[in-house]
Amino acid sequence: MSEQDETGEAITILLVEDDAPTCWRLHDALVKAGYEVRSAGTLGEARSAFGKAAPRVLLTDLRLPDGHGIELIRETRQRFPDTEIMVISALGDEESVISAITVGATGYLLKDAFPTDIATTVRDLVAGHSPISASIARFIVRRTQNSAEPSPGPVLNTAKLTPREIDILWGIAKGFSYAEIASHLGLSRQTVTGHIKNIYRKLEVHTRSEAVFEAVQQGLIKL
Amino acid sequence: MSEIAAKTLTRPRRRLIASRLVPYLLLQALIVIVTILGLRLLQPGDPEEFAVSDFSARENGTMHAVTLPHFTASRYSLADPPLYTAAFTFRRSDVGSGWSVYLPRFSNAVEVAVNGVVVLDSRRDANANRPDRNTPQIAAIPSSLLRDGANDITVRLFVWGPLKGFLDSVYVGPDAALRPAYETRALLFVTLPVVFSAWQSILAVILAIMWLMRRHEPVYGVLAVAMVLGVVQAFVPPPLPPATTSRLAAVLLASAPIESALIVVFGVLFFGWRWPRYGTLLFVPGLIVFVVGLIGGPPLPRILFLVLGIPTVGLCLFLMACVTAAALVRRQDAASFTIGCAVTIVLVCWVQDMLTVLEIVSNDRIFVSRLSYSAMLVAIGAGLTWRFARALNQVDSFAGQLVARVAEAEERLKASFAREEARARAAALANERTRLMRDLHDGLGGQLVSIVALSERGHEGATITEAARAALKDLRLVIDSMDDIGGDLMLALGSWRERATAQLRPHDIALDWRVATPQGLPLHPELRPWHVIQIVRILDEAVTNAVKHAEARHIAVSIETLDDDHGPYGVISVTDDGKGFARADNCASGGQTARGLRNMRSRAARCGAVLDLSSDASGTCVRLQLPQRFPDSDAAAG
Numbered sequence: 091m092s093e094q095d096e097t098g099e100a101i102t103i104l105l106v107e108d109d110a111p112t113c114w115r116l117h118d119a120l121v122k123a124g125y126e127v128r129s130a131g132t133l134g135e136a137r138s139a140f141g142k143a144a145p146r147v148l149l150t151d152l153r154l155p156d157g158h159g160i161e162l163i164r165e166t167r168q169r170f171p172d173t174e175i176m177v178i179s180a181l182g183d184e185e186s187v188i189s190a191i192t193v194g195a196t197g198y199l200l201k202d203a204f205p206t207d208i209a210t211t212v213r214d215l216v217a218g219h220s221p222i223s224a225s226i227a228r229f230i231v232r233r234t235q236n237s238a239e240p241s242p243g244p245v246l247n248t249a250k251l252t253p254r255e256i257d258i259l260w261g262i263a264k265g266f267s268y269a270e271i272a273s274h275l276g277l278s279r280q281t282v283t284g285h286i287k288n289i290y291r292k293l294e295v296h297t298r299s300e301a302v303f304e305a306v307q308q309g310l311i312k313l
Numbered sequence: 314m315s316e317i318a319a320k321t322l323t324r325p326r327r328r329l330i331a332s333r334l335v336p337y338l339l340l341q342a343l344i345v346i347v348t349i350l351g352l353r354l355l356q357p358g359d360p361e362e363f364a365v366s367d368f369s370a371r372e373n374g375t376m377h378a379v380t381l382p383h384f385t386a387s388r389y390s391l392a393d394p395p396l397y398t399a400a401f402t403f404r405r406s407d408v409g410s411g412w413s414v415y416l417p418r419f420s421n422a423v424e425v426a427v428n429g430v431v432v433l434d435s436r437r438d439a440n441a442n443r444p445d446r447n448t449p450q451i452a453a454i455p456s457s458l459l460r461d462g463a464n465d466i467t468v469r470l471f472v473w474g475p476l477k478g479f480l481d482s483v484y485v486g487p488d489a490a491l492r493p494a495y496e497t498r499a500l501l502f503v504t505l506p507v508v509f510s511a512w513q514s515i516l517a518v519i520l521a522i523m524w525l526m527r528r529h530e531p532v533y534g535v536l537a538v539a540m541v542l543g544v545v546q547a548f549v550p551p552p553l554p555p556a557t558t559s560r561l562a563a564v565l566l567a568s569a570p571i572e573s574a575l576i577v578v579f580g581v582l583f584f585g586w587r588w589p590r591y592g593t594l595l596f597v598p599g600l601i602v603f604v605v606g607l608i609g610g611p612p613l614p615r616i617l618f619l620v621l622g623i624p625t626v627g628l629c630l631f632l633m634a635c636v637t638a639a640a641l642v643r644r645q646d647a648a649s650f651t652i653g654c655a656v657t658i659v660l661v662c663w664v665q666d667m668l669t670v671l672e673i674v675s676n677d678r679i680f681v682s683r684l685s686y687s688a689m690l691v692a693i694g695a696g697l698t699w700r701f702a703r704a705l706n707q708v709d710s711f712a713g714q715l716v717a718r719v720a721e722a723e724e725r726l727k728a729s730f731a732r733e734e735a736r737a738r739a740a741a742l743a744n745e746r747t748r749l750m751r752d753l754h755d756g757l758g759g760q761l762v763s764i765v766a767l768s769e770r771g772h773e774g775a776t777i778t779e780a781a782r783a784a785l786k787d788l789r790l791v792i793d794s795m796d797d798i799g800g801d802l803m804l805a806l807g808s809w810r811e812r813a814t815a816q817l818r819p820h821d822i823a824l825d826w827r828v829a830t831p832q833g834l835p836l837h838p839e840l841r842p843w844h845v846i847q848i849v850r851i852l853d854e855a856v857t858n859a860v861k862h863a864e865a866r867h868i869a870v871s872i873e874t875l876d877d878d879h880g881p882y883g884v885i886s887v888t889d890d891g892k893g894f895a896r897a898d899n900c901a902s903g904g905q906t907a908r909g910l911r912n913m914r915s916r917a918a919r920c921g922a923v924l925d926l927s928s929d930a931s932g933t934c935v936r937l938q939l940p941q942r943f944p945d946s947d948a949a950a951g
Contacts, residue, residue, distance in 0.1 A: 181789055184796070202785055204819055224807035225793060232797060264833055265807030265826065274831050 100126045101216055102143070106136045106150035106162065107178055112201050116149070116178070116208060123209035133157035137165075144170040147212060149199060151178045152186050160193055167194030167294075174215050184229040188246055188293075196220045196290050220287050227262035230293070234259075250292040258285050333642045337650075341634075341657045348661040352681060357501065359417055359494045363486030365466065368397040382418075382677060385470065385478035395478065397468040401485045403459045412459060413488040414466065415451045415495050418481035418678055420444045422471040425483075427454050428464055436471065439550040444476050446506065447679045449498040453488060473612070475619040476670060479678045502684075509687035510547035513540045516694035523701065532582040536697070539575035540690060542568045560614075564606035567618035570599030573629035579693075580633050584640035584649060595632070598625040626682075627667070630660045648696055655689040662686075748843045749791065756787030756850075786812060790853070794845040802883065802939075803833040805845045806852075806872065813856055813870075820860055822868060829873035834883035837943055844943045847916040848885075851924070854913050855887040855935040863891025863933055883939040893928035920944070 103120055107113040108131045120127045128145065130136040133156045139145075148166050152159035163175050177190040177198040187198045197220060199211055214221055234248045234256050251259075254275070261271035268282045275282075370379045372386075372395045385395050403412065414425055414432060422442045425433040433452035435441045441448040458464075466485060472478030484491055517540035524534035546569065549562045574595040581588050598621040606614030637653035662685040668674040764780045789812065798804040814824050837844075852870070859865040869888045874881050910926065913935070917924035921940035926933070 181792055183792060202782065204815070207815060207818065224804075224811050225796070228796070228798065228804045228807065232799065235799070261831075263807050264801075264803040264828075265810035266828065266831075267826070270828075 100124075101147065102126045102128065102145040103147045103149060103212065104128050104130065104136065104139055104145040105178075106130045106133075106148070106154065106159065108132065108151060108153075108155050112151075112178075116199075116201070119205035119208040120212065122205065123212070125212065131155070133159075133162055136162055140166070140169070144173055146173065147216060148173050148175045149178055149212075150175070152190065160189055163190055163195050164193040176211075176215060182223060182225060184225060187226055188229055191226070191290065191293050192246065194294050197222060197226070218287070219283055220290050222259075222262055222286050222289070224263050224265055227259045230289070231256060231259045231263055246293065248293075251289065255285050255289050255292075258282055259289065330642050333645065334638065337638060337641055337653070341653070344654055344657050345661050348658050349665070352662070352665060356677070356679070357417075357494065357497050359415075359482070359484060360486065360490050363415075363484045363490060364482045365399050365401050365485050366482050368399040368468075368483075371396045371398070381483065382479065382481045382675075384672060385472060385480075387472065387475060387477045394472065395470045397470065397480065397483075399466050399483070400463050401466060402462060403464050405459070405461045410487055410489050411456055412454045412486060413451055413491050414454055415449070415484040415486075415491040416468075416481065417449045417484070417494070417498055418447055418479065419450075419470065420476060420479045420678070421473055423450065423480070424469040424471070425452060426467045426469075427458050428460065429467075430455075430458050432458070440503075443551050445680055445683050447498065447502040449495050449502070451488075451491060451495040454485075475612075475615045481677055502679075506547060506684060506687065509684070509691060510544050512691050513547075513687060513694075514544045516691070517541045517544060520694070520697065532579055533697070535575050535579045535582060536693065539572050539579065540694075542572040542575070543687065543690065546572075560607050560610045563610070563614045564603050567602050567606060567614040567622055568599065569618070570602060570622040570625035570629070571596060572599075573626045573633075574599055576690075577629050577632050577636065580636040580640075580652070583652075584636065584644070586636075595625075595629065598622065623667075627660075627663055630656060630663055634660055648700065651696060652689075652693060655692050659685045659689050745842075749795075752791050752843070752846050753787075757784050757791070760784035760787060782816075786816070786853075790846065790849055794842045794849065798840070798845070800836045800838040800840045801834075802837065802840060802845065802848065803828075803872070805849060806833075806885075809849050809852060810870070813852075816856070817860065817868065822860060822866060824856075825867060825869035827869060827871040829871070832874070833872050834885075834939070835874055835881045837939075839943050839945065841943070844920050847920045848922070848937070848939075851913045851916050851922075851935075851937055852885065852887060854909050855933075858909060859887070859889035859891050859933065863889055863893060865889035865891030865932070880941050882941045885937045885939070887935045887937075888932060890932045893930050893933050 103125050105113065105116055105120070105127055107116065107129070110131075113129055113131070117127055117129055125147075128139050130139050131154075133154050136150070148163070150159040150162055154162075159177065163177075166173055166175060175190075175195045177187055177195050178201055179186060179198045180201045182198055182200055187195075190198070196215065197211075199208060203211070211221060230246065230248060230251075233246050234251060248256075257275055258271055261274060266274070268279050271277075272279045272282050366381045368379050368381060368383075369376055370383065373393070379397070381397075383397075414427065416423060416425070416433075416435075419435070420442075421444060422436045423433065424431060424436070432454055433450060435448075435450050438448075438450075440446065441450060466483065468480065468483060470478050470480050484494075517537045520533045520537035520540065524530065524537055527533065542565075545565050549565050551566060577595060578588055578592070581592070602614060602617045602622055605617055634653070634656045637649055637656055640649035641653055659682065662682040665674065666680045666682045669678055669680065760780050760783045764777055764784065767777045767780060790809075793808050794805060810824070810826055817824050856868060859868050867890045869886075871886045871888070873884050875884055876882075913926075914924050917937060921942070921944045923938040925936040925938070927936075928934070
């Protein structure tokens with residue numbers, strides 16, 4: 091069985107992970123689910139893999155031997171807007187995940203996730219369901235609240251979020267399912283999913299100057 | 314013993330007093346000599362070649378020849394005053410300008426007639442008749458009156474006491490020759506007193522304002538009153554018999570004893586002593602003059618003034634000299650020295666005036682004490698102003714020092730506050746780290762150790778995987794609970810739900826999540842990470858028990874907020890459909906379950922929560938009732 095997209099072609103995944111056992115584990119789980127997976131251990135390998143053809147999905151670790159995954163995500167986002175991007179994280183901590191979201195990633199995948207969960211997450215992603223975890227939602231809504239003093243962690247511009255979107259994030263942060271949120275807010279489940287996609291888009295910084303600013307903020311570029 | 318001590322104490326003190334007083338007294342003696350010499354030298358000169366001195370005087374009906382200056386009795390009938398007659402020679406040929414008659418000094422008043430025509434009557438000018446001022450008079454003689462050759466001049470001297478009548482030489486000659494002498498005397502004895510009085514009145518106003526603003530320093534007020542009295546004396550017109558002036562004006566004119574007593578009060582206060590109660594006696598003579606004069610009317614004030622007032626003034630000056638001498642011995646400062654010298658000068662002038670009055674010294678009857686006294690007052694006023702300015706400077710520098718000190722103290726306070734804050738922060742951090750260490754030790758540490766042990770015994774992967782997953786889960790729990798959730802436990806439970814769902818999915822167990830209200834649980838601003846860790850561990854334990862030991866198929870978590878008299882509180886229940894831990898106890902893993910239950914209870918107790926466990930064959934219910942307020946300190950942890 092092989093996973094295919096709307097056009098019937100096999101879905102290609104570029105997996106960027108420097109730790110070999112972790113790489114094998116994810117690779118196996120994805121191949122077993124029918125995806126076409128290419129692996130890269132470094133930023134350089136990942137860039138040369140892009141040279142051939144753009145993958146449908148990019149799964150990347152953040153800390154790589156020859157650079158930072160954030161750079162790869164930003165490049166990919168600019169060159170291949172259609173590619174879905176996810177961060178591979180050991181702990182799913184907000185610090186790294188939010189940085190990735192601001193440059194174009196959509197959610198994260200835990201390195202120790204069960205194989206079935208790995209496959210499900212990627213399938214949802216390709217299907218257009220952008221998953222958002224409770225802890226990430228919590229981080230975002232906490233940022234919308236306390237504006238008095240600069241909070242620690244990555245810079246996040248939450249000004250563009252609508253009250254409705256913030257309500258949805260509150261629901262996710264408190265552990266409610268999409269269906270529960272939809273019924274609390276009087277929406278359809280599909281609308282909630284759409285809102286979440288919008289949230290991701292709004293958190294992303296688009297202009298080049300914004301990106302540079304973000305990078306300086308995160309210490310990725312030294313002036 | 315004490316006498317010896319007293320003697321040894323007083324002896325150096327006496328020596329000190331002597332060493333200060335003797336030079337001062339010597340200096341004062343020198344000042345006395347200088348003053349006497351100065352008075353002699355400054356005696357205004359008159360053009361003696363025009364003096365007319367040989368008169369025939371008619372007093373009380375008898376005629377006799379006199380040589381001016383001449384003293385008469387102190388009182389005459391105003392209708393029949395002493396009449397002085399003389400002759401002078403006038404030559405029309407050698408005269409360019411007009412002639413005048415000039416009288417340098419007389420008391421109390423004169424009427425001058427040339428060839429029988431009155432040319433001058435000093436009674437018209439009230440101030441000219443004051444015995445204490447040495448007012449000169451000059452009058453032009455109409456040329457038509459003058460005859461070539463011998464001319465007659467008659468002077469009527471009006472005397473109404475209290476002093477004897479006095480007539481100095483009369484000068485008749487060209488106006489150009491006489492006028493400079495007149496101008497000099499007028500400047501010294503008419504203009505200068507007015508200038509001093511004006512000055513005194515200004516100082517009186519300034520001192521009165523100072524006293525009004527600083528009531529606790531009566532010294533300014535006393536001096537202001539003294540100066541006002543002096544000014545009043547200078548400007549109240551003296552009475553001119555036979556017309557009688559008001560009684561009040563008369564007594565005000567005789568207020569010099571009160572004025573001098575006030576000056577003594579000023580001296581005592583100025584040099585920092587307290588005014589002794591018996592010192593008020595000094596005012597008695599002045600008040601007697603005042604009261605008797607007010608009741609009796611003229612001429613009583615004048616007579617009393619002469620008898621009581623002038624000696625009182627002398628006594629006051631002497632006391633003032635003593636006060637300044639004592640002050641100088643004690644303080645050795647410029648103010649006491651200056652005032653002391655000024656008082657000595659005034660005292661010398663007063664003695665000279667007394668001698669003049671008593672005709673012991675012939676001085677053309679020029680009184681100088683009033684003039685020197687005014688000068689002294691002006692000096693004192695200047696000194697006070699100087700002292701005031703110096704006090705202002707001191708206040709300025711004191712304020713500056715104060716500002717600097719306050720800034721310094723503020724700086725120190727800030728530093729100590731920062732230190733205190735840093736220490737408190739460090740203590741809080743250390744506390745937090747201790748808890749974190751304990752949490753990691755409880756969970757992660759133990760699990761990693763068990764992974765090591767399992768690997769060493771060659772266990773198969775599955776068991777190791779389980780331990781490693783537990784370790785990872787615990788690490789995530791600790792990291793997650795460190796996040797700021799703003800007292801909303803629901804935010805921590807949201808993450809936990811995700812982790813628990815992921816944990817249950819491989820076992821094919823559904824996690825039923827029921828939240829009674831969208832808010833879920835009440836907010837707890839006092840909620841700390843370690844509370845969150847304990848609560849989540851209890852829930853973890855409940856879920857793990859349900860999966861591992863009770864073999865449940867469904868697990869339901871329900872979250873609700875209840876309310877009692879003390880306010881809302883949260884309840885979290887974990888219910889499963891397993892076989893219950895009562896039966897599980899019989900199995901091999903029974904001991905482990907018991908330990909797990911004990912752990913749950915102790916964790917609940919540390920958070921102030923109440924744990925209810927009910928278990929039977931149809932399932933287990935773990936009910937965790939949260940406190941209304943989470944405890945600050947980890948009391949049960951110790």
